[in-house]
Amino acid sequence: MKIRVLGSSSGEPVPQRNASAYLLESGSLKVLIDAGDGVSKQIIRYHIDPCLINSVLISHTHPDHAGGLVLLLQQMYISKRKKPLVIYIPGGVLPGFQDIFPYFNIFKEKWPFTFELKPIMEGLVFKDHQIQIEAVKNGHVSQYQQYASRHGITAESFSFAFTDVNGRKLVYTADIDEIQYLRSAAVNTHILLSECTHIKPDHIIHFAMRLNIDRVIFTHIPPELETSIYTIQSPVIDVSAVKDGDVIEV
Numbered sequence: 431m432k433i434r435v436l437g438s439s440s441g442e443p444v445p446q447r448n449a450s451a452y453l454l455e456s457g458s459l460k461v462l463i464d465a466g467d468g469v470s471k472q473i474i475r476y477h478i479d480p481c482l483i484n485s486v487l488i489s490h491t492h493p494d495h496a497g498g499l500v501l502l503l504q505q506m507y508i509s510k511r512k513k514p515l516v517i518y519i520p521g522g523v524l525p526g527f528q529d530i531f532p533y534f535n536i537f538k539e540k541w542p543f544t545f546e547l548k549p550i551m552e553g554l555v556f557k558d559h560q561i562q563i564e565a566v567k568n569g570h571v572s573q574y575q576q577y578a579s580r581h582g583i584t585a586e587s588f589s590f591a592f593t594d595v596n597g598r599k600l601v602y603t604a605d606i607d608e609i610q611y612l613r614s615a616a617v618n619t620h621i622l623l624s625e626c627t628h629i630k631p632d633h634i635i636h637f638a639m640r641l642n643i644d645r646v647i648f649t650h651i652p653p654e655l656e657t658s659i660y661t662i663q664s665p666v667i668d669v670s671a672v673k674d675g676d677v678i679e680v
Contacts (some may be wrong), residue, residue, distance in 0.1 A: 431561065431594040431680040433623070435672045436472035437464075440627040440652040441605075442493040447674055448472055450650060452603055452623075453483070456594050457560040462486045462502075463590065464604060469498035470624075478636070479548055480506045483524040487555070489604035490571055490587035491523055502533045507542060514544045518556075521549030522584025532582065545560045566615045569607030570628070591615045598680045604621040604650060609637045612667040619643045620680055625650030626659065635664050647672060667675040 437448035446453050449466025460483045462469070473480050481503070488496050499517070506515065519527055531538070538544070557562040569586035573580075578585040582659045589603035589612055600621045601612060609629050616622060619641065624634050626648040638646045648659055648671040659671040672678070 431592065431598055433600070433678040433680070434476060434478070434651065435462075435468050435676045435678070436469055438492070438649045438651055438661065438672050438674055438676075439466075440625075440650050441492060441586070442653060443467075443657070444653055446511045446656075447465060447651065449497065450489075451498065452560075452602070453478060454592060456592075459560045460564070463602060464495045465497075465499045465502055466494045467497045468618065470501045472674065473502075473505065477648050481511040481513070483515070485518060487518045487521065487550075487558070487590065489589070489602075490520060491527065492605065494570070495604055496648055498533070500536065503531075503536055503541075503545065504534075511543045514546065514671070517545055517547050518550050519547055520584075520586035520588060521551050522578070522586040524549045526581070526583055526655075552588075552675055555590070560595060562593045564593075564615065565589070566591065566611060568603060568605075568611040570605040570625075572607065589615065591619070592680075594680065600678075600680045609633055612637070613621050613641070616641050616643060621645045621647060621678065623649055623672075623678065626655060627652045631655075631659065631662050635662075635669060639666055641665070646670075647678060 434453040436451035439447035449469035450464040452463040531669040565588040568589045571585040574585040591601045594600045599619045601619045602623045618622045645668040
């Protein structure tokens with residue numbers, strides 16, 4: 431299992447990073463995790479065939495995590511994709527979210543490939559002979575529920591645990607309210623790929639140490655940490671931070 435970092439910025443745009451997007455590969459399976467602004471450009475930059483992506487997994491629908499989804503579908507159209515695509519979206523926003531596409535002239539009845547939106551609920555999202563994907567609610571957007579309910583939706587945000595056939599496990603969290611949301615999911619984890627905008631890096635490291643996680647990798651890096659994040663170390667575990675284009679071997 432490996433992950434190509436396509437975008438590693440926080441929600442504040444910066445010239446040297448694109449918004450959140452990661453391509454996970456396990457055997458022949460290719461899963462795009464988040465689809466922030468610029469993901470289509472990054473797919474071209476790193477010579478990724480958009481027609482080979484099996485599914486898209488959206489942690490939450492903040493623009494820096496889902497804003498590139500519409501252009502991604504157009505890119506797949508232009509690339510003459512034929513095989514079906516599954517897009518996993520937090521279940522609380524799914525009923526209304528699937529109605530946005532016609533406003534971008536994306537009509538399912540004329541699209542050359544089918545794309546199906548499936549709800550993410552807490553627990554098992556996907557499992558086959560190559561990988562298991564689990565979702566964990568992390569409270570990041572719960573503060574918006576009073577507003578979301580007025581529009582008939584539920585504000586939801588998820589972190590994900592990926593386990594391959596060899597038992598190697600990576601936990602990815604996009605924006606998260608408290609790192610403790612990952613306590614159960616992060617047991618027996620080899621790599622924690624964590625945002626460091628809303629959670630302080632030292633809190634993430636201490637959490638990883640308590641759970642005996644081998645390696646912490648910071649992403650979703652805000653401008654104020656752009657330099658200092660690469661100097662953070664631990665005497666106990668492997669700590670590093672990504673740049674766009676990096677490949678993480680799990």
